[in-house]
Structure formats: C-alpha cells, structure tokens
Amino acid sequence: MQRQSNIELLRIISILMIVIHHVLVHGIYNAVNNSTLHFIDSFVIYGVNIFLLISGYFTINLKWKSVINLFWICSFWKLFHLFYETYIVKVPHSLFEWIAKPLAIPFSSGGWFVDIYILLLLLSPALNMALTRMNKKELSLTILLISIFNIVYCWGVGRENNTSGYSLYHFVYMYCIGFYLKSSSFSYKYPYFGIVICSIFTFILYLVLGGRAFSYNSPFVIIGAICIFTALNKVNIQSRIINITAQSVLSIYLLSDGGLFSKNMYQLYNEIIKTSANTVVGNLKIAGIVFGICIFAILLDRIRIIIFKKGIYPFSEYISYKYYHKIYHK
Incomplete structure (x- = not known):
C-alpha cells in the first residue's frame, strides 16, 4: 500500500514541532525566558497530539514486524547514545549496560x-475492537465522557496526579478522536483560522496560567492539533x-531527546544564546544545528533500516517459523 504523502508530511511536521518545543523548553528558555519565545511555542506545542491523531485515524495494526521494528529503533538509538557517552564524552559504561539497556526497551x-x-x-487490538463496534452516537458519547475526565477533571480542575497529558488515558483519548475523524469524515471548514486562534488563546492562557497552558x-492544544490534521488531510x-x-521521524526524536547527547545540545543552545550578538543570530545558529542533527538522524537511520530489513526481521521470521513448526509438528 502506497503511503499518503500528505500524512507523511504531517508526521514530519509533528516531529519538527516536538523538536522545536524541546529546544525552547530545555535549551533557550534557560538563557532567555521571554514572551516572544512562548508565543512561538504556542504554535508548535501540537506535535505529540498530531502524532496520536494519525495513529487513531489509521488505527494501529499490531503486527509482529511493526513491534520488532519499534523495539529495534529504540535499541539502535540506545546503542548510539551508549557509544556517544562512552567514546565521545568519556563516560564509562559497563558491559552489562551495553547489553541490558538496548534489551530493556519494553520497560x-x-x-x-x-x-x-x-x-x-x-x-x-482491544481498543480497535471496541471502537469499531460503536455506532456514531456511541462513539460521540464516549469521546464526550473522556473529554470531561481528561480536559475538565484532569487539566481544568487538576484533580488527577498527571494533569498535563503525559498519560496513557490522554493517548487513548487522542487515539479515539483520530478514529472519530476517520469514521465520521469530520473536518473543520477553516482549519488555518482555527490554528491561529488556538495558538493565540494558548499564549493568552500562558500569560494567565503559566506553563500549564x-x-x-x-482544550486549545487538542483543538489546534485537530485543525492542523484537518488542514493537511485535505492536501x-x-x-x-x-x-x-x-520513516525516520521517530529516530529524529530519539536522537535529539535522549541521553547525554541531548543534554549537551541543550547546554550548547543555552551558550549560543548567551554569547551571540543578538537573539536573531543566536536562533539562526541553533536552527542550523537542529537541522544538521535531523539530517544526521535521517542518514544514520538508513543504516538502521538496512540492518532491520536484511538481518533482524529475516532472523525473527526464521525463529518464528522454527518455533511454530516445532509446536505444530510434534
């Protein structure tokens, strides 16, 4: 099945939004914390929600190959960070860590x-089964009830331990919305206007509530993500x-936000802002470094993909074949 380039472009946009948000929060804010940067942040905070909407829209098809591939991506970049820390910044890691960390991905x-x-x-699988059995009215009611819990109870009232959406139930919530967008053919008439409005209201909320915005x-981060998804889905x-x-969006994330590598990069961004003649020059330098990191992740990821296609997946298929052959031919 040929991939839809508009949705693939949306994946790229979502990961770039996440990277920019992390650069701002973990890097630049430590040197210059002003309203202009938070205004920029209000336009890129949608990345995580967009990625989850895509997952729900197309639904996750849990296959052996996709599970092995996800674990391999995470293991590959664990090995990269171990290599960087051991041989570049000279932080020693035991043989046990080299073995255990790449294998501990499920945990x-x-x-x-x-x-x-x-x-x-x-x-x-259970989520897909439940959603496909619901009619439109039942699905709408389910999303409404989850919205009350996730937005009003958790974010609005703050009556749950995790009030910021860093939770499984928020992931399930966005997945359900993505599924609803597909099943109901729902779309905003003016998505670009919605994006601007949601971003402005997010910034206004920041001025009132601080980082909680x-x-x-x-609600504005959720609706804004839906607007962006709707806009690109029409292209x-x-x-x-x-x-x-x-294909390399997850690799970009795992490189740019993992281990000592990311901490060193954030410290570098901090120093660039502090030592640059003006903020514009500093931001341009940081943008160049971030672009270079993304290109490096994409190029290195080609090696990861080749290893998976030529080695890891065929080997896992062979082991699987041998196992089932042994079970059913006793």
Missing part, C-alpha cells in the same frame, strides 16, 4: 512518549522524498 525506552506509546500499541490535554500530494524522510 524503559529512554523517553516518556515512547514508553506510553508502547502501552498504546499493546492496547490497540502548554499541557497536551489543554493531495505524492512525494517519494517525503515518504522516505517520514
């Missing part, structure tokens, strides 16, 4: 997003370059 992928997404992946379960494009690049 610790190295980032909260992937940890929770793995849980969503494992939950997806950038929570993933904020009819087909590009091999976009499709190939989109």
